[in-house]
Amino acid sequence: MKIARIETIALRIPFTTGGQSAGGVWGAKDLQVADSLLVKITTDSGLTGWGETFGFTAIPAVKLVIDSILAPELIGRDVTSREKSMLDLQKKFHVFGRSGAFIYGLSAIDIALWDIAGKAANQPVYQLLGGSEATSLACYASLIRYADPDLIRRNVQRAIEAGYRHLKLHEVDVECVRAAREAAGPDIEITLDVNCPWTVREALDMTEKLRPFNLRWIEEPVWPPENYSGLAAVRKHGGIPVAAGENASTLMDFQHLLEASAVDFIQPSPAKMGGITELQKVFALANANNVAVMVHTFYDGPGLLASVHASAALGGSKALVEWRYFDLEAQLYGDAIIPRNGRIGVPQGPGLGIEPDPDVIRDYRLEL
Ligand SMILES: [Mg+2]
Known part of the structure; x- marks a missing residue:
């Protein structure tokens, strides 16, 4: 064929x-x-x-x-x-x-x-990747950057009411994170993605201020994204677990990230770094290094389905799927993939399992 x-x-x-x-x-x-x-x-x-x-x-x-x-x-x-x-x-x-x-x-x-x-x-793709008993996976609501504590409070509450137990913020200042933690209470898992703004020194100053908010991870704290020794320094001295990887590309880049002991959570992005073929290799590499994979999925079409299938087959029970917390006027897959109670279904049809709506x-x- x-x-x-x-x-x-x-x-x-x-x-x-x-x-x-x-x-x-x-x-x-x-x-x-x-x-x-x-x-x-x-x-x-x-x-x-x-x-x-x-x-x-x-x-x-x-x-x-x-x-x-x-x-x-x-x-x-x-x-x-x-x-x-x-x-x-x-x-x-x-x-x-x-x-x-x-x-x-x-x-x-x-x-x-x-x-x-x-x-x-x-067969569904997850079956080709080794199979899974999971019919759904926990996901986190990935909130856009608001830079406004009132909007953050409102949207954190909205996501929790929709059933999410895990949230990601894209904020870069302490008051915004404080607003999110106050709105969420102590039991909701919050991660913070800052998208590479700081020097190592600035990142360490910030992690000191952010430590009271019990973040599950801080994502891409330093500039540039390939500053793996800088990430390792923040990881070692910052007191907050570090996540990165959405800007790594190719298997060897992920190997360098792991060799530098730069991350607690590694975040390959299947629609950026080589598709499912490369993603499954990163899972193997990360598993060998005892580092958890949290697939980056800031998109909602076949790239999202790729992430779900790979996480189901290769990610273990703690894998979280990123769900972009946008209210889209239309969904490519209709209701089929929208999370319910903070969980996203693992498609059971052949291939990626769901067809785009023509x-x-x-x-x-x-x-x-
Ligand atoms: Mg990110």
């Missing part, structure tokens, strides 16, 4: 977040639309598979790389030589960077090929 066609489909879906966004590294202040990029692969026998790439404001660049460079390389290749194809293309294009548009594009293609593999075998694609398609 050969790859016959690769299409890229950009979507733009309006959302609200229970108050105005303060902006952050991935989007503008008061942003009200979420852009995503899907990849649809069709085989010569008519099977289709869906992937998703990380993108937001970088989507035009990723789309161009897939359409004009990666897709022509892949048409005609056998779908079962997925691992070889991914390695061939990583080698062929390594001079253009080991992260960014090329690897993001390959990630989406890899996820779509896993979807096809599952459909061809009539009406959502028609109504929210973005022509680039």
Whole structure:
């Protein structure tokens, strides 16, 4: 069975977040639309598979790389030589960077090929990865940055009322974290993602102030993201567990992160770092190093499903799935994937297990 066609489909879906966004590294202040990029692969026998790439404001660049460079390389290749194809293309294009548009594009293609593999075998992807008895996984509500204690209190309460027991904040100041902990009470697990703002010294000053709020982890506290010795210093002296990995790419980068003893929680992002093929290797590497994997999933299409299948099969009972806490005007999968009581279902159908809603694609398609 050969790859016959690769299409890229950009979507733009309006959302609200229970108050105005303060902006952050991935989007503008008061942003009200979420852009995503899907990849649809069709085989010569008519099977289709869906992937998703990380993108937001970088989507035009990723789309161009897939359409004009990666897709022509892949048409005609056998779908079962997925691992070889991914390695061939990583080698062929390594001079253009080991992260960014090329690897993001390959990630989406890899996820779509896993979807096809599952459909061809009539098995869900988690089964291909070793199987799981879990029918659902705990997830955490990943809140946007509000930078406003009142909005944080309101949205923390909203998420808890919706059933979440685990929350992630994207705030960078102490008063915002204090507001969240006061609103949540002592029993809700809170993590803090600051997206690489500080020097090591600044990060240590901040962890000292943040320690009373009992954070489960602090995520990407130092600049730049690949400052692994800096992360290790914060981990050693900061008194708060450290998480990072969403900006690591390729297996060797994760190895370096682990060799530096930089993290308590490692966060590969399947739509950024090489798809399910690379993700399963990071799970193995992290397990060998006794470090927990918390898959980064700040997206809600096939990339999210990839995360759910891998976490179910490889993540153990403590794995948490990230759920972007946006109120989207439309969901690509309708109600099928929306968490209930803070848990997300593990799809049981073949491949990724759920098909995108064609009406959502028609109504929210973005022509680039
Ligand atoms: Mg993050």
